Amino acid sequence: MASELRTVLVVGTGLIGTSMALALRQRGVRVLLADHDQGAVRLARELGAGEEWHPEAGTPAEPIDLAVIAVPPAHVASELLALQRNGTATFYTDVASVKVEPIERAGQLGCDLSTYVASHPLAGREKSGPGAARADLFLGRPWALCPTPDATPEARAAVQQLVELCGGNPVEVDAADHDRAVAVVSHAPHVTASAVAARLADASDIALGLAGQGIRDVTRIAGSDPGLWLGILSGNAAPVAEVLEAVSRDLSEAATALRALADGDGTATQELTQLLKRGVAGHGRIPGKHGGPAPAYxxxxxxxxxxxxxxxxxxxxxxxxxxxxxxxxxxxxxxxxxxxxxxxxxxxxxxxxxxxxxxxxxxxx
Missing domain, CATH: 3.30.70.260 (ACT domain)
Incomplete structure (x- = not known):
């Protein structure tokens, strides 16, 4: 089993990386911070997330037990390789929202997969950057762990301990299953919300003046950073496309039914009713705040x-x-x-x- 995590390096001080650092600091863990954006590092440090890492200064007084790579999916493997070549930490993980591509790329680059366990906390906000970070961001949230067969028990234990220190709920899952799952529950919904929000760009002032809570609920996540989401969607393109194609079929059929209804075909309501009922059934399957079926409040x-x-x-x-x-x-x-x-x-x-x-x-x- 891995020994207790005492020092953790967080590479990438955005929302997730800084939130993780804040959570670890509350549990007494020494946190080192690194980012190509020096302004982000300074802000994270000022927020109390840890101390800036200066690798050129040599080995820190305490060895780094775990390095957390909190960068976009396309850069995970190259960052992992650089850290491992320098012997930066004993174990490594990443927190990107796509898993297959970074793991495959890490293998292609020759990374040591025995000390690396890919992971993904299912938590976030529509805001980004260290200024939006919260120490309680991961409390009770699922945290996917996607170890390869090469990962040692010690590496698995170290990353599991990270999840527990941050208050997350560890769930071990195959990387491909993970990517298909997040396409359904996160990535495709974001694109769908963006498509709805895009209709508002040219909406009349009258329409915007009548906007209620419903449109705010549906489009809330559409306010996220487009550059960040382009990287996520690019790394999980095929699974997201499959979900969007299915949603498109439903929407196309709904539009056809509405056209027929507008032309006086009363039977078209049956197709619309079926879609609305399926929507109710799907919404009812979303787990409640304590997991399991959502209770009726x-x-x-x-x-x-x-x-x-x-x-x-x-x-x-x-x-x-x-x-x-x-x-x-x-x-x-x-x-x-x-x-x-x-x-x-x-x-x-x-x-x-x-x-x-x-x-x-x-x-x-």
Missing amino acids: VVVQVVVGDRPGQLARLFQICDEVGVNVEDVRLEHAPGLPLGIAEVSVQPDAAAVLTKALHERGWQVP
């Missing part, structure tokens, strides 16, 4: 004023009456100094919370 809507302390007071009431908040979403009212807080609670707690809010003068629609 009741949403309590509360009018919240747009002023400091309102959400804190709302959560305080939940605490006073013993109601656990399972989830919360905010929907702002355009042009008005208020919004709606949608508080998801257990079914038997909805009436308790509603009554408590009414008694304290809150508006519950």
